[in-house]
Amino acid sequence: MSCKEFYKKEPYGVALIISPWNYPFLLCIEALVGAIAAGNCAILKVAEDSPNTSSVISKMIEEFFPPEYIAVVNGDKEVATELLEQKMDYIFFTGGVTVGKIVMEKAAKNLIPVTLELGGKSPCIVEESANLKLAAKRIVFGKYLNSGQTCVAPDYLLIQENIKDEFEKYLKEYITLFYTNEPLKNEDYTKIVNERHFNRLVNLIKGEKIIYGGDIDRELLKIEPTILDKITLDSPIMQEEIFGPILPIMTFNNIKEAKEIVLKGEKPLSLYLFTTNKKIEKEILKDLSYGSGCINDTIIQLATSKMPFGGVGNSGMGSYHGKYSFDTFSHEKSIVKKYNWIDLPIRYMPYNDLKLKLLKMFLK
CATH class of the missing domain: 3.40.605.10 (Aldehyde Dehydrogenase; Chain A, domain 1)
Incomplete structure (x- = not known):
């Protein structure tokens, strides 16, 4: 060498x-x-x-x-x-x-x-083979943590039509279990950071079909954990990242429809998929681009320092956590240290026929 x-x-x-x-x-x-x-x-x-x-x-x-x-x-x-x-x-x-x-x-x-x-509208897909009760529990945890003021919180829920009614029942059950029947009086339930964001969130609820929550306390800047139904891609709440305790629900009939809905938006910071169907799991991992995510859970991808965390496209660039922070x-x-004991003349001009033949041999 x-x-x-x-x-x-x-x-x-x-x-x-x-x-x-x-x-x-x-x-x-x-x-x-x-x-x-x-x-x-x-x-x-x-x-x-x-x-x-x-x-x-x-x-x-x-x-x-x-x-x-x-x-x-x-x-x-x-x-x-x-x-x-x-x-x-x-x-x-x-x-x-x-x-x-x-x-x-x-x-x-x-x-x-x-x-x-950055952030964005991180989708949460619940497919019919999922463990519905456990999925609801983990989604409620991830969505309403810090009153939804988390960049990787599930932004909206895509639920398969045939399991929607049963799943909504579990969502309501766990919200009540975690935050009581009076979350606005719960001292462990976080307020919205300031009046400007509070008013923005209140306006997103107006005119929508509320199937759980919806009450507010303007003095405490608190909004109940809220679920909205009958949401479409044209709804006001689907035009911006929510960043608050409001979960809009949309439905799909098959996984192709769910993918099409996600692909109509920008690449999200996170994506969450609840399924026990290995084929669907592979399909989502292959076909959708996003910064990070979980299968059958939410948010916990942030809990490990062994993986990089960051967005892609509109949700950001670059990553960090653990050693990846050092790398960032x-x-x-890149350095080459050349030793002095050999100096091949072939690299230097003039390039005669012999040198060209030798160079071609090295390049093969």
Whole structure:
């Protein structure tokens, strides 16, 4: 061997991490750990919609890290816009699609690499062979966790027509079991983050057929776990990510119809399939594109650090979690170390007939 090939991981430099409000501590610190592990300095733009948690993060970072290593920035969208104008070495953004497009546009001006952890309308498909009672239990858990304010929460339910009535009964049973008959008075049931999002969600319910829940408490900013029936792709609630405790239901007769409904939308961040039919499982895995998902469960794909998490297409780009966070914040340099003890003259000009013959032999 006349050379050695290897690669070396190196930090990008200064990473800008813009965190969301729905899990304001976890989704800020988890990305920061990856940036630190890779050797970067970091600027944290904490969420203005969760000011108390942002204050805790600021105090914690200022106590343990010098500002030239890790700095925390509080502020509104104008502050975030100003940060995006700066020449960073990497941008990691978690949030909605609309702002994600702005982040990418700003980054493009300075050719800054980005990871975008976005969202979208994550479908939940329940096929007739599923264990219906267990499926309902796990869907209620995943949908109404944090009052639906979770990027990978099931956004809408696609249920096979012939099992719909029975399945709705189980959904209602588990909502009551988890959140009591009076969820608005349940101190363990999360409120909506602010009045703006509360009003947005209330408007999505108006005019729709409510088969469970629907009550609100404007003072506490709480909305009951709610199920909507008779929903179509043209319904207002199907035009945006819900990000709240509202589950719209649509039906299908066969798995082909279910796939067609999913394919009419953008590629989702997550997809959930409940089935015991191996053929249908393989068909969905092959034919539909999405960031991550579960078969016969919801949300738990986030619980392992052994798999990367991220979106695809409109739901994001790049991934992280565990070692994948280290990889995300690292540039991988490819290096060839050439030894001096041999230097073949065939590589150098002039190229005569003999050299060309030898080169052809090497290239075969």
